[in-house]
Amino acid sequence: MQDMTLIITLLTITVVILSIVIIALLGAVTMVILKVNSISKNVDAITTNLSAATDWVNPAKVFSAAVKAFRK
Numbered sequence: 001m002q003d004m005t006l007i008i009t010l011l012t013i014t015v016v017i018l019s020i021v022i023i024a025l026l027g028a029v030t031m032v033i034l035k036v037n038s039i040s041k042n043v044d045a046i047t048t049n050l051s052a053a054t055d056w057v058n059p060a061k062v063f064s065a066a067v068k069a070f071r072k
Helices: 002-055 059-071
Strands: none
Touching: none
8 A cells, every 4th residue: 555655646746747847848939939930020120121222222213213203
């Protein structure tokens, strides 16, 4: 009977430790996903700015903007 109590106690401790580890891993994965989301928003803003800047490298865009400015 004493062996059975020891086994149940050890299994209970093991389940509690595994539950804590699983909760910690879920928290870590959530934090990583939030960080990646933040980085992807920054990359999206950078690529938008870069595409707007490269759009002005096109001479046709520059001349059409100049023509529009002088027509006003």
